[in-house]
Amino acid sequence: MTARDWMEQGTKLFLTAVDRLSDEDFDEPTDLPGWSRRHLIAHVHYNAEALRRLVHWAATGEERRMYASREQRAEEIETGARLPAGELRGRVRQSAQALAYDLDALSAEARTREVVTAQGRTVPASEIPWMRAREVAVHTVDLKAGYGFDDLPAGFTAALAVDAVRKRAASGEAAPLAAWLTGRTAQAPTLGPWL
Structure with a gap:
C-alpha cells in the first residue's frame, strides 16, 4: 500500500471515530495534555488546512508555510474547539475531502517540489500523504472512541x-x-x- 492509501484509510477511520461520538462526548478529555476531544478534532481539521497550504506551495511555487507561528496554530485549535459539535464535524470532514482532492490534482513534477514542514524539515511534496496518514491514524487512537493501534x-x-x-x-x-x-x-x- 502507498502512503496515499494509508491516508485514505486513516481518514475514514478517524471520521468514523468522530461519528461514533455524541455531541457531549466531544467535551471529554484526551491523554494529550490540556486537550479535549474537541481540541483534537479541531487540530485534525486545521492540520488538513495546513497541509493544503503545502500542496498549494508545491503546485504553484508560491511559498505557503503550514503555520505562520506556533501561536497561530494554537489559536486555530482553540477557536475550533469552541465550535458547536455539528459544525466541527462538518469542518473536519470537508477539510479532509479538500486535502484529498488537492493532493490528487498535483502533477508528478509538483510532487517532487520541496516544501517545509511545521518542524522545519525540507521534504518533497510527495511526503505530504505520509504526514497526513500519520496524523489521522495516531489521532484516531487518541480519540479513545474504540480504536487502537491494532485496528490500523x-x-x-x-x-x-x-x-x-x-x-x-x-x-x-x-x-x-x-x-x-x-x-x-x-x-x-x-x-x-x-x-
Whole structure:
C-alpha cells in the first residue's frame, strides 16, 4: 500500500471515530495534555488546512508555510474547539475531502517540489500523504472512541514504528531504545515528548 492509501484509510477511520461520538462526548478529555476531544478534532481539521497550504506551495511555487507561528496554530485549535459539535464535524470532514482532492490534482513534477514542514524539515511534496496518514491514524487512537493501534493496517504501523525510531534516534534516544528493542533490557526507556 502507498502512503496515499494509508491516508485514505486513516481518514475514514478517524471520521468514523468522530461519528461514533455524541455531541457531549466531544467535551471529554484526551491523554494529550490540556486537550479535549474537541481540541483534537479541531487540530485534525486545521492540520488538513495546513497541509493544503503545502500542496498549494508545491503546485504553484508560491511559498505557503503550514503555520505562520506556533501561536497561530494554537489559536486555530482553540477557536475550533469552541465550535458547536455539528459544525466541527462538518469542518473536519470537508477539510479532509479538500486535502484529498488537492493532493490528487498535483502533477508528478509538483510532487517532487520541496516544501517545509511545521518542524522545519525540507521534504518533497510527495511526503505530504505520509504526514497526513500519520496524523489521522495516531489521532484516531487518541480519540479513545474504540480504536487502537491494532485496528490500523499492519504495513502502516510497521512504517510508523520505523519513522518513530528514526525521530527518536535523531533526538539522541537511540541507545536506550536499541537496547530495549533488541531485548537487551526488559525496561522500556523513558522517552522525550510525544511525536
